[in-house]
Structure formats: C-alpha cells, structure tokens
Amino acid sequence: MTRAILLLSFSIAVATTSFAQTDSTVVDKIKLERDSQLKDMNNKLKQNEDEIKSLKAELTGINTNETKKKLSAMENLQVALDSRLAILEKTPKVRVSLNGQLAFTELLSIQRDVQPADLFLTSQQFFSQLGNISNIxxxxxxxxxxxxxxxxxxxxxxxxxxxxxxxxxxxxxxxxxxxxxxxxxxxxxxxxxxxxxxxxxxxxxxxxxxxxxxxxxxxxxxSQFEQQKSVIDHEWDAITNELNQLQLENQDLLSQQLAYYGLDTAKYRRDYFLATLDSRREVYKNECRMAIARKIVAMEGDSLTKGKWQGQIETFMYKVQSLRMRFGQLTARMMININRYSELIGDYSDSSKFPPAFTAKVAELNRTLDLVKDKFGKSFNPAKYIEDSAVMYIESNASGDVGI
Structure with missing residues (x-):
C-alpha cells in the first residue's frame, strides 16, 4: 500500500510544458518574451558592432589635420561604444529577470499536488492484489x-x-x-x-x-515470489526517502522566494495551492510573474540592492532546475520499478511450472498493472521532463552570443 501512496499522493507534481496544457501558458509567455528581448538585443549588438567597425574605419581615414572632423568621428565612436556597453550591461539583467520569473512559476508547478482519483484507485487495487499473492x-x-x-x-x-x-x-x-x-x-x-x-x-x-x-x-x-517482490519494494523505500527530502527542499525554496519577492503566503495557499481550477492557478502564476518583474525594477532602482539581486535570483534559478532534474530522475526510477513488476509477473505466470491456483492470481495482476502503467505514462514523461529541465534557461531564438 505504501507504493500506491508514493505513486500518487506525494506533494511534488509534474511541472513541464509537455505534461499539462494549462501549466504551459505562462511558462510559454515568459520564454517567448525572454527569447524575443534577447534576440532583439543580440541584433542591436550586431548592428552596433558593424557601426563601430565603420566608425573606426572612418576615423582611420581622416587626415590628421582635419581636427574638427576627427573629433566628430571620435564622439560618434564613443557614443557607439557607450551604446554597446549599455546593451552588454542590460542583457544579463533581462535574462536573469525573466528566467527568475520562469523559475518561480516552475517551482509553483512542482509544489502542486497530483491528485487524480482514478489513478489512485487503480494503483491501490494493484498493490492490494500484489500484497495478497503471498497470503498463504x-x-x-x-x-x-x-x-x-x-x-x-x-x-x-x-x-x-x-x-x-x-x-x-x-x-x-x-x-x-x-x-x-x-x-x-x-x-x-x-x-x-x-x-x-x-x-x-x-x-x-x-x-x-x-x-x-x-x-x-x-x-x-x-515465499520465493515474496522475496523477489521485496527487492522491488526496497527500491520504493529508497525512492520514497528521496521524494520526501525533495519535497522538504521544494517547500523551503518556495518559502524563500515568496519572502524575497514580497509575495503573500496566504494568497499563495488560497489562489494556487488550494485552488481547484487550472485556470485559477494560471491567473495566479501570471500575477506572480508581474509582481516579480516590478520587484526587480524596484531593486535595480535602489542603491542598496542595485546589482546585487542578480546573484540571488540566479541562485534560485539553479536550485529550481536542480529540483526539477532530480524529480525527473526519480520519476524515471519509478517507471523502471513499475516495469519490474511486469518481469516478476512474467516469471510466475507459467502454470506448467507453478501451482495453477498461484499462477491464476499472478495473472490477474496484469490487468491492474496495465492500468497503472497507462495512467502513470499519461501523467509523467521522465525523459522529456529531464530534457526540458536541462534547457529551461536556454533561449531558443537568440544566437549563442547572448547565451543563458
């Protein structure tokens, strides 16, 4: 029974665009805005580079006795260099600001409970049947x-x-x-x-x-069946311990970010954690990203926090990414462990080798296990989840000059 509870009632949820359409909206908006702004800055940087090359060439071609013309060219070159510096200074701030918003919205998705009643009932039935096999x-x-x-x-x-x-x-x-x-x-x-x-x-x-x-x-x-099953059960225990630790870290990180951005914890619980509609949670995510953007503008305008907020937000970013990666790896282990039950069932389904009364009960597990695997597969895609986590801060439309 503990395996059924592990599969379905732990408080860490799927948070990737490939899993839930409703969770993808705000995430996609942030990524689109980030990629668009960084691409625009990258284009401006290239235009500025061409302008600087042209001005340097112009400056080189001016005769030394043409003082006025040379001073004008030098002024234009300095303006171009200042513009380049401004772009180079602004780019990482835009990137960190939008990736910080992305990190927080993804963290919210990780925090949300997965509670599909039909999946819980299906797995509950399977694990009850499984445990009953060795009831002599x-x-x-x-x-x-x-x-x-x-x-x-x-x-x-x-x-x-x-x-x-x-x-x-x-x-x-x-x-x-x-x-x-x-x-x-x-x-x-x-x-x-x-x-x-x-x-x-x-x-x-x-x-x-x-x-x-x-x-x-x-x-x-x-007894032999129960002993082999216990090996699979032991892996569930290890997964459970890691999930519990991951959940604690997730809650702690969420509390830190709510406090850092000045977001109300009670509102989070009411409008997101306890919300029953995906649309309501999506509205809350959008409200948060706008509040975070305003907070960053305020910190950049404050002499006490100007230039300091980027490091803190980057720390948040990579902690969220680490949590997502680890959760993806754990769901992969869960899927492998579920598939190991198929192997176990196959090993004990031959009625020519084992008592028919025993193999008949083992064979009954196939139907409920297929339901669990189907529901799990629709809820989780570990490979895609891990892949998305690895590239979550990489802009898809900007060139490598602006990077992550």
Whole structure:
C-alpha cells in the first residue's frame, strides 16, 4: 500500500510544458518574451558592432589635420561604444529577470499536488492484489493441509518442544495480522520442520501426509515470489526517502522566494495551492510573474540592492532546475520499478511450472498493472521532463552570443 501512496499522493507534481496544457501558458509567455528581448538585443549588438567597425574605419581615414572632423568621428565612436556597453550591461539583467520569473512559476508547478482519483484507485487495487499473492491462507492446498494439521496437533503435537516451535512458526506465516514477511528463516523453519514431521507419520496420518507435498510447494513458491517482490519494494523505500527530502527542499525554496519577492503566503495557499481550477492557478502564476518583474525594477532602482539581486535570483534559478532534474530522475526510477513488476509477473505466470491456483492470481495482476502503467505514462514523461529541465534557461531564438 505504501507504493500506491508514493505513486500518487506525494506533494511534488509534474511541472513541464509537455505534461499539462494549462501549466504551459505562462511558462510559454515568459520564454517567448525572454527569447524575443534577447534576440532583439543580440541584433542591436550586431548592428552596433558593424557601426563601430565603420566608425573606426572612418576615423582611420581622416587626415590628421582635419581636427574638427576627427573629433566628430571620435564622439560618434564613443557614443557607439557607450551604446554597446549599455546593451552588454542590460542583457544579463533581462535574462536573469525573466528566467527568475520562469523559475518561480516552475517551482509553483512542482509544489502542486497530483491528485487524480482514478489513478489512485487503480494503483491501490494493484498493490492490494500484489500484497495478497503471498497470503498463504487464500490457497486451498494450504488450508486443506492446515485443517488436517490442526486436528493432528490437537491430538499428538501439543506439549512437545519441537512441535510447539513448529506450530508457533506456522502461526506466524499463516496469520496475515502478524505482518511477518513470507521468506527468510521463519519459512525455512516451517518447510524443514514439516518435512521432518512427515517422516514421523504413521498409517493413521495418511491424509495429512498426502496433503503435505502440495502445501509445501505453494508455501515455497509464495515465499520465493515474496522475496523477489521485496527487492522491488526496497527500491520504493529508497525512492520514497528521496521524494520526501525533495519535497522538504521544494517547500523551503518556495518559502524563500515568496519572502524575497514580497509575495503573500496566504494568497499563495488560497489562489494556487488550494485552488481547484487550472485556470485559477494560471491567473495566479501570471500575477506572480508581474509582481516579480516590478520587484526587480524596484531593486535595480535602489542603491542598496542595485546589482546585487542578480546573484540571488540566479541562485534560485539553479536550485529550481536542480529540483526539477532530480524529480525527473526519480520519476524515471519509478517507471523502471513499475516495469519490474511486469518481469516478476512474467516469471510466475507459467502454470506448467507453478501451482495453477498461484499462477491464476499472478495473472490477474496484469490487468491492474496495465492500468497503472497507462495512467502513470499519461501523467509523467521522465525523459522529456529531464530534457526540458536541462534547457529551461536556454533561449531558443537568440544566437549563442547572448547565451543563458
């Protein structure tokens, strides 16, 4: 059940343009504005470079005794050089300002919970079925044997230390409430103990003896299945721990940025975190990006913060990018782990190798697993997510002269 909860109720959401149309609108606007402005500056820079070359050539061609003409050319060249310097100074500020807005809106998307009810119910059903495979009490071969064994134990087994120990171990593996994994030393004790017990049976124990091989077979197969499943479960535990850490870092970074830009936390919770409509969240994102732009203008105009805000915003930018990349990598690991269940199911679906009652239950997992994989695939695209995260601050229309 913890795997179902992990898949669907953690508070980190998909935040890429390839996942949700409603989340892409403001992001696309920011990228379009950024690319357009940087492309325009890059064009102005190239025009300025041509102008400087022309003025330098003109200056070189002026006779040394043409003082007035030379001074005029030098003044024009200085104006062109000043214009170049202004463009070079403005470009990184525009880039950081708009990428800072982009970082914040992407951070909001990461923070939003994913809560599709149908996906949760689908995965819940799969993991419930999966966990039930190793419930030994659901198999007729075990129940028939246990019924005969209980009769035998009540007559002959009680009081002897060896039988008491075996009976205690049987109780552990057959009682679901005990939550003892169906593998390891306890199962080995039952298997070897029952095998030894059979050797002591006489003619009066013929029924119990005849039922024992089938019981041991279903017990050992279920135990083997549970042991292989536990390896996959262990990876879920590791993913869960990393997701929890990522969520804490995400919340901390969001709190920092809300405070830095002077955005109201209560409004964020009301208009975004608790909002039920994508359109409302989109409006909030747009309000935030405009507020951030105004805040940056104010900081640039303040002598105490002028020139200092860029470094802080760049720090925010790359922290957001790191969170997105790590989340993409974790969803990739989740997808791999889900696919490992397909391999596990395939390994235990051959009724010629395993008890038909067991393989029939394993085969039932295919349908619900297919639903989980389909829903997960529609919600997450790890490869695209990682790729988009890597290039989120790279403008698509400007040349390499202006870079990220």
């Amino acid at each position: 009490q659901q198999y007729k071969d075990f129940n028939d044997w246990k019924s005969e064994y209980d009769k035998w134990y009540s007559k002959k087994g009680g009081g002897e230390q060896m039988f008491e120990f075996l009976n205690s171990s049987l109780s552990l593996v057959s009682n679901v409430a005990n939550k003892v994994p169906l593998y390891g030393s306890v199962v080995q004790t039952v298997s070897s103990g029952v095998s030894s017990l059979v050797m002591t049976f006489g003619k009066t124990d013929r029924e119990l003896k005849s039922l024992t091989p089938a019981m041991l077979r279903i017990l050992n197969i279920a």
